[in-house]
Amino acid sequence: MTDQNALRYTAEHEWVLVEGSIATVGITAYAAAQLGDIVYLDLPAAGTAVAGGTVVGEIESTKSVGELFAPVDGTVVEKNTAVEDAPELVNSDPLGAGWLLKVEFTELPELLTLEQYNALIGE
Secondary structure, eight states, X not given: OOOGGGOXXXXXXXXXXXXXXXXXXXXXXXXXXXXXXXXXXXXXOTTOXXXXXXXXXXXXXXXXXXXXXXXXXXXXXXXXXHHHHOTHHHHHOTTTTTOOEEEEESSOOOOBOHHHHHHHHTO
């Protein structure tokens, strides 16, 4: 599990781990709990250009279908095929093995801190 203080967050309930020019993206534990048991993921392929704030994928659960938003402008360099094969990883380890995408970006937008995200979700 990743240290939550090392992450940045979006209002759409994604977390972002920045390492150089690569942003690893996943959904927060809060989002995973709200969705319920995740059964299917539709993620963009490596090489796909994404724009921050736009829908880039879908997350289907037993309760609903949620949208995955890109937190940064850039190009997908890797998607987590393990979660496509075993979507339950997003529920069991949302901040670790349940990551979704790695995006190479040129500019990092303003993202929320853990404290700001917790205030957003009322924790």
